[in-house]
Amino acid sequence: MAGPEDVLRQQQAPPTQPRPTAPVAAAAQVPPLAEVDGLPSDVRRKRPPVLSFLLRWETVRQLGRVLSLLALDFAGIYLAIYTALAVKALVHGDFHTRSVMHKTSDFVVLAYLITVLLFARSGLYSDRGSRPGMTRIIASLFGVTVVAALFAVANGEHFSSYYIFYGSLAFALFYVSLLRFLYERVTGMALHAAGYHRSALLVGRGVHIEAVAHALSRDAVSPINVVGFLSMSPRPDNGVRALGTIDDLPEVVTNHRIDEVIIADPDFPQERAIELVDQCHRRGIRVHVAPSTMEILMHRAEFVPGHSVPLFQLKPPVFEGIDYAVKRTFDVVVAGLLMLWLSPLLLAIVLAVRLTSRGPVIYRSRRPGMGGLPFECLKFRTMYNDADQRQGELEQANEASGALFKIRHDPRTTPVGRLLRRFSLDELPQLINVLRGEMSLVGPRPLPQRDYEHLQDWHMKRYLVMPGITGLWQVSGRAELDFDDLVRLDFLYLERWSVFLDLTILFKTVPAVLSRRGAF
16 A cells, blocks of 8 residues: 555656666666756755855854753653652661762663663654653653663672562653743743744645644744744735735745644645645655644554454543553542642732632532533632533633633632632642542543533543643643634543643643643
C-alpha cells in the first residue's frame, strides 16, 4: 500500500517517464527542489558569502542552545541525586556534605549519560519550534530510571533498598522540569525582546482562523507572528489580514517570507492538504495541522486482519483493568497529599469567604458526572446567594461559545470570589470529590446542568470517564478556546491517556493558573 511519500512522488513525476536504468536511477537521487524566481533550485544549495556568514552565527546560536540545555540537564540530574541522598542521610541522622557529594559523583555520570541519550532520542535538544514538551521529559526520565536500575542490577550492584532510583526520579521530575520551564520562558522573553519571530500563515475556511490567531497573539513570549491567512472561497471576514486564496500560496510564502503554515481548519480537504504540504516542503516551510476529530480517533485505531476490506477497530476509550487501578491509586495518593499540604491555604480561604459575604462557605453545584449521573461538585462559594436565580437575566450577556456560559465581569461574583476565580482556588474542595471517587485529578471538566443541556450528541463521549479538576482545557487556553475545540481536547485526552500525560497536565496547570490566562 502506497504511503503519503509515495503519493507525493507519483504526483511530482511525469506520467510518461520511462523506468530508469540503475545508473540513471542513482543519478536521479537528488535533493528536493524549490522554486526561486520561477526557477527550480535545491533548498540546500550553496549560499552566497554574506548568507554563509550569517549562517555561521545561526550555527553558533544552535550550539549555544544545545550546550545550555545539556548544562541544565546535568544540573537537574545532579541536584536530584544529591537531594535524594541528602534526604536519606538526614532521616538516618548521618548527613555530611562531603560524603553526600562523593556518593552523588558515583551515580551522576551514568545517570547523566543515559539522560542525554534518551533526551536526544526524544528530540529534546532540537530547535525551539520542534522541541517536544513536558510529556517527553517525564517519559524520558522514567526511562532513565528503568535503564539505570537494570544496569545496576546486571552489573552486580546490591542495594538495601531501591530508594536511590525512585527518590532521584521524584526530584529529577521537579528539578529538570523546572529548569526546562524556566529556560523556555527566559529564552522566549529574550528572543521576543530581540525581535525574533517566525512568520506564520494561517490556512482554512475561516471558522477557526480568528480563534487560532487570537490564541497565538495572547502569548507574550510566542515567537510566532501571524502575517495573515489564505482562505478557501468565499473569503471570510474574521479580523485577520486576508492575503488571498489557497491558489495564491506560492506567491504569498515568497513575498512575505513565511516560515511556517498552520492549517487552522479541522475539515480542510485532504486533496488540497496533500498539495499544500507538497508546495510548502519543496520550499523548506514547516506545516502545522489542527487535528480533526477523526484524526484523533485514528491515532488509536488497530488493524483487524481477516476481512476482504481493510478494517480498523476503535475500542471504547475507557479506563479499565490495570489502567483504572493505576489512575485511581494516583488520584487518591496525590489528592490526599495535596489536602494535607494545602490545609493552611484551605483554612485561610474558609475564613475569607465566611467573613466577607453571607452564605455557606462551600457551594454544592449539582453536575452530571461519568455516564451523565449527577453528583455534587464542591467549590468555594464565589458568588452571592441569589446567583442561581439571576442566571436567566444574564443569558444575553454570555461571552462564551457553544454550550458554555461565561461572563468576564459577572456582577454576581463577590470581591473575594473574583480573587479565588482568578487563580482557580475555588476548585480546591474538589479534592474531596476525588477522594470520594466522584472525580479524578485530571479529566474532562464537569459542566453545570445548564451547559449539559446545550450539548450535542457527539459531545457526550467526554462523559465516558470520570470528570477531572484540571485537564487539557486548563493548560491549552482555558476560556479563550472555541467550545468545539475544547471538546476535541477532551477527545485527545481520552484517546492518548497515560500516567505521563496526567503528570504533564498537573505540572502545566500551576503555570497556567499563575499566568491567569483565559481565567474568568
